Amino acid sequence: MDISDTSDKPVNLNRGEEPPPYDPSLVEEKWQQLWRDRRTNIVDVHDAADPFYALMMFPYPSAEGLHVGNLFAFVGNDIYGRFQRLQGHNVFQPLGYDAFGIHSENYALKVGKHPSDLIPQNIANFRRQLERGGLMVDWTHSLATTDADYYKWTQWVFLQLLKHGLAYKKQAAVNWCPSCKTVLANEQVVGGACERCDTHVEQRFLSQWFFRISDYAGRLLSNLDTLDWSETTKTAQRNWIGRSEGAQIVFPVKRVDGDGDGDGESIRVFTTRPDTVFGATYLVLAPEHPLVKPLTGGIYTSAVEQYLARTAKQDVVTRKSSADKTGVFTGAYATNPATGKEIPVWISDYVLMEYGTGAIMAVPGHDERDFEFATVFGLPIVRVVAAPGEAADTPLTEAFTESSEGTMVNSSRFDGMPVREAKPAIVELL
Numbered sequence: 001m002d003i004s005d006t007s008d009k010p011v012n013l014n015r016g017e018e019p020p021p022y023d024p025s026l027v028e029e030k031w032q033q034l035w036r037d038r039r040t041n042i043v044d045v046h047d048a049a050d051p052f053y054a055l056m057m058f059p060y061p062s063a064e065g066l067h068v069g070n071l072f073a074f075v076g077n078d079i080y081g082r083f084q085r086l087q088g089h090n091v092f093q094p095l096g097y098d099a100f101g102i103h104s105e106n107y108a109l110k111v112g113k114h115p116s117d118l119i120p121q122n123i124a125n126f127r128r129q130l131e132r133g134g135l136m137v138d139w140t141h142s143l144a145t146t147d148a149d150y151y152k153w154t155q156w157v158f159l160q161l162l163k164h165g166l167a168y169k170k171q172a173a174v175n176w177c178p179s180c181k182t183v184l185a186n187e188q189v190v191g192g193a194c195e196r197c198d199t200h201v202e203q204r205f206l207s208q209w210f211f212r213i214s215d216y217a218g219r220l221l222s223n224l225d226t227l228d229w230s231e232t233t234k235t236a237q238r239n240w241i242g243r244s245e246g247a248q249i250v251f252p253v254k255r256v257d258g259d260g261d262g263d264g265e266s267i268r269v270f271t272t273r274p275d276t277v278f279g280a281t282y283l284v285l286a287p288e289h290p291l292v293k294p295l296t297g298g299i300y301t302s303a304v305e306q307y308l309a310r311t312a313k314q315d316v317v318t319r320k321s322s323a324d325k326t327g328v329f330t331g332a333y334a335t336n337p338a339t340g341k342e343i344p345v346w347i348s349d350y351v352l353m354e355y356g357t358g359a360i361m362a363v364p365g366h367d368e369r370d371f372e373f374a375t376v377f378g379l380p381i382v383r384v385v386a387a388p389g390e391a392a393d394t395p396l397t398e399a400f401t402e403s404s405e406g407t408m409v410n411s412s413r414f415d416g417m418p419v420r421e422a423k424p425a426i427v428e429l430l
């Protein structure tokens with residue numbers, strides 16, 4: 001029989017006869033041609049009776065072709081779009097290409113071609129592959145983020161953010177390849193070496209752009225309730241957004257034992273646990289913090305300088321993932337505004353300049369990393385939150401990080417207060 005006959009009439013087989021093998025290229029071509037002829041996937045975006053927008057993230061044409069993971073993701077969206085169409089919606093499912101970024105740059109370097117020649121070539125092949133995938137994409141509406149007609153709007157959006165103070169520059173630690181003379185993304189650092197040239201990656205402190213998304217933490221959190229997402233995903237989102245909710249606390253510098261000129265300075269920290277301020281027994285600055293030099297002097301200088309040099313040699317990935325706690329004392333003391341006590345100011349690479357203020361109040365009783373650090377360097381560990389059944393003097397064998405059911409202890413007038421009430425009360429006091 002003729003297997004190229006893909007009409008829908010039933011195939012009559014004789015007894016014992018094998019059915020013809022399925023040839024997807026023939027079947028798919030026929031239907032895709034029919035969809036094109038009938039303009040099945042083209043939607044009137046202005047006047048559709050019952051519109052539904054099924055937007056999928058755009059693939060990065062940073063290689064010659066799509067990989068199977070792209071189609072894995074697109075098929076899910078396509079099924080959802082088809083379902084909505086069967087429900088009677090006019091489904092608009094556009095696709096485009098997001099060609100900016102490090103992966104396109106790397107691929108261009110690898111094949112020795114300018115991105116402006118390479119990207120259109122990749123896009124043509126992506127389009128061919130996507131069409132073969134049979135997705136219900138409206139190809140009359142498509143874009144590439146590298147088109148000047150499109151990126152002028154990316155620039156416009158950035159300018160609006162800048163105008164409203166939502167885009168700002170800040171010093172941050174980055175991976176630096178001294179041989180390629182370029183900044184590397186964390187993904188490009190492989191075992192501490194540059195993925196392009198295998199040179200040992202260093203850390204540089206450079207001015208970077210940031211978006212002030214923390215201004216929207218409240219809205220982001222409350223809008224999660226209206227989303228039809230899994231609880232696991234919502235919880236992960238809440239934890240991520242929640243990190244930006246907290247208080248800034250100022251620790252005045254009390255005295256500088258070396259000959260640094262940091263007297264009268266203040267150290268600002270951002271904390272999500274203001275309720276634990278009575279347990280802050282030391283401060284830690286990121287090695288790149290601008291106050292490190294003014295606070296250090298005399299006998300402390302050489303140890304601090306050695307530590308700064310050591311940190312600068314590390315790449316950002318190693319630094320963030322390192323389990324070993326290292327650090328040095330600057331010789332300076334600050335006043336804990338809650339207890340009035342003098343607490344030492346240390347520097348350590350577990351504090352990152354780009355997070356918060358680049359300084360933390362260390363609460364070893366209730367933070368795992370602070371607990372490890374205090375244990376290594378023999379710094380005081382004070383319990384200020386007690387779980388049900390625990391008392392102010394119940395020993396801490398590890399950091400107690402749970403707060404929802406906790407009660408305040410060793411916290412002066414807040415003793416006995418539930419943690420959730422103490423948080424706003426302490427912020428008020430400070």
Ligand SMILES: [Zn+2]
Nearest residue numbers: 177180194197
């Ligand atoms: Zn390199």
